[in-house]
Amino acid sequence: QVQLVESGGGVVQPGRSLRLSCAASGFTFSSYGMHWVRQAPGKGLEWVAVIWYDGSNKYYADSVKGRFTISRDNSKNTLYLQMNSLRAEDTAVYYCASPKFEYSSSSPLGHWGQGTLVTVSS
Amino acid sequence: DIQMTQSPSSLSASVGDRVTITCQASQDISNYLNWYQQKPGKAPKLLIYDASNLETGVPSRFSGSGSGTDFTFTISSLQPEDIATYYCQQYDNLIFTFGPGTKVDIK
Numbered sequence: 001q002v003q004l005v006e007s008g009g010g011v012v013q014p015g016r017s018l019r020l021s022c023a024a025s026g027f028t029f030s031s032y033g034m035h036w037v038r039q040a041p042g043k044g045l046e047w048v049a050v051i052w053y054d055g056s057n058k059y060y061a062d063s064v065k066g067r068f069t070i071s072r073d074n075s076k077n078t079l080y081l082q083m084n085s086l087r088a089e090d091t092a093v094y095y096c097a098s099p100k101f102e103y104s105s106s107s108p109l110g111h112w113g114q115g116t117l118v119t120v121s122s
Numbered sequence: 123d124i125q126m127t128q129s130p131s132s133l134s135a136s137v138g139d140r141v142t143i144t145c146q147a148s149q150d151i152s153n154y155l156n157w158y159q160q161k162p163g164k165a166p167k168l169l170i171y172d173a174s175n176l177e178t179g180v181p182s183r184f185s186g187s188g189s190g191t192d193f194t195f196t197i198s199s200l201q202p203e204d205i206a207t208y209y210c211q212q213y214d215n216l217i218f219t220f221g222p223g224t225k226v227d228i229k
Contacts, residue, residue, distance in 0.1 A: 035218070044220060044222050045160070045209055045211075045220040045223070046220065047211075047218035047219060050216070050218070057216075062123070100168065100171060105216060106154055108168055108171040108172070109166075109168060110168050110177070112165035112166055112167070113165065114165055115165060
């Protein structure tokens with residue numbers, strides 16, 4: 001069965017960096033684009049970024065563009081989110097999610113990890 | 123960018139009631155509209171995709187309809203385990219956007 005396990009969250013000071021990882025198993029990772037979605041405490045879901053199955057294209061929400069970088073290592077079945085210049089408003093649970101359909105940029109998000117909490121605070 | 127609105131923002135209904143949530147897009151999104159359920163402390167779960175398709179394993183009391191800019195999500199007979207927040211989500215021009223959510227609880 002599909003498993004997505006995020007790691008790397010924690011408390012970080014404003015302006016610093018953090019890298020999240022998402023270990024995937026139970027499906028052909030290299031055939032699926034992958035997403036990051038976040039949720040601030042007590043708030044709704046916010047889509048963060050997507051990377052295509054082969055890493056050839058990456059797209060970001062305006063709120064993180066220029067500060068966050070999504071990447072993947074298909075040999076390790078792992079998705080990453082490099083977060084730089086962190087702000088208090090980046091405090092959230094970060095979920096990785098895989099699409100329902102392979103090779104589809106418009107596919108709904110069929111599987112989600114349990115999330116990892118990032119707290120940006122001095 | 124396309125904006126999504128949902129109504130109501132919260133509702134309280136009795137077990138067995140029919141519950142309806144609406145989602146409106148600021149531009150035509152065809153049928154690129156999905157619905158997710160999120161229970162407290164849990165990750166979201168896909169319920170309905172492409173506006174009206176029931177995800178595998180999801181009870182048939184859940185349904186969705188609509189196209190273009192106006193969409194509806196329905197629980198035909200509310201059950202205690204349906205207590206959750208429901209989000210619509212659209213796809214347009216390589217970007218995903220979630221609606222603000224509708225919190226559903228039992229009266």
